[in-house]
Amino acid sequence: MPKLEANKLLNQTVELYQNCLTYSDSGVVSCEMGNLQFRTYFCRPDQYQFEWSSTIAGVTGKGGIYSLDGTKAISILDEEKEEISLALAIAGATGVSLGVAPITAHLLMPNLFQPGQYQSHIMKGSYERIEDDDSGIKLRTNWRENCWITIVLDRSTMALREIVEVFTPTLKEKQRGVEALERLQAPEVEAVRDLLFVEDKSTPIVISYNHIEFNL
Numbered sequence: 001m002p003k004l005e006a007n008k009l010l011n012q013t014v015e016l017y018q019n020c021l022t023y024s025d026s027g028v029v030s031c032e033m034g035n036l037q038f039r040t041y042f043c044r045p046d047q048y049q050f051e052w053s054s055t056i057a058g059v060t061g062k063g064g065i066y067s068l069d070g071t072k073a074i075s076i077l078d079e080e081k082e083e084i085s086l087a088l089a090i091a092g093a094t095g096v097s098l099g100v101a102p103i104t105a106h107l108l109m110p111n112l113f114q115p116g117q118y119q120s121h122i123m124k125g126s127y128e129r130i131e132d133d134d135s136g137i138k139l140r141t142n143w144r145e146n147c148w149i150t151i152v153l154d155r156s157t158m159a160l161r162e163i164v165e166v167f168t169p170t171l172k173e174k175q176r177g178v179e180a181l182e183r184l185q186a187p188e189v190e191a192v193r194d195l196l197f198v199e200d201k202s203t204p205i206v207i208s209y210n211h212i213e214f215n216l
Contacts, residue, residue, distance in 0.1 A: 017107035020044075023041075023213070025038075025211060027211070029100050031204065061077075065090060073086040107120050121165070136153050168203070
C-alpha cells in the first residue's frame, strides 16, 4: 500500500509541473566538495532559463542556459558561449550543476528528451512513503544497490522541496572518477584520490528548493 500511495502522490507532482503555465525556483545544492546556487524560470510554450554559480573544492564557476525557441538555446559556461539544442544544453549542464539541471527541466518539458534520457529523480525507482513532518511528505527509493534517494514534497502543493541522494561509490566507480578528473586536469582530483580506498564512505548530495512559484 505505501508504494501505491507514493506513486499516486508522485503522479500529482508530475501533473503539477507538466500543466503549469509558468514556473520559477531558486535553491542550493550541497555536497562534501562544496555548494551550488541555482535558479530556474519557465513560461510555456518555450521560454526557459537556468542559471547557477558554484564553489567546488575551492574553485568557483558559473553558467546559464537561455532558450531561443522550443529546441535551441544559448549555453554559457564561465566565459564560453555557444548555441546548441536545448536538450543538449541541459544535458551538458548535468555534471557542472551537480545534477540539478535536468530535474525540473524533465518535469516541465518531458517531450524535449528521448524516452529514459536525463530523467527527473521522480522517475528513478519505486518510491515508498516513509514519513510526514514539518518539512513535508518524505518518499524514498533504493534506486541502485549503492544509491538511496529521498524526496520531500510540499504538503499543500506537491511541489519538490528537497532531494537527498546518498551514494556509496564502489572502488571501480571511484577509479573511473579519478581518471576522468585527471583527463580534465581538474583541481579537485587530489581530494577525490584521497577517498579512493575508503569504500564505505557515502557521499550525500542535498538539493533544496528554497523558493518556488507556479502559475496554473
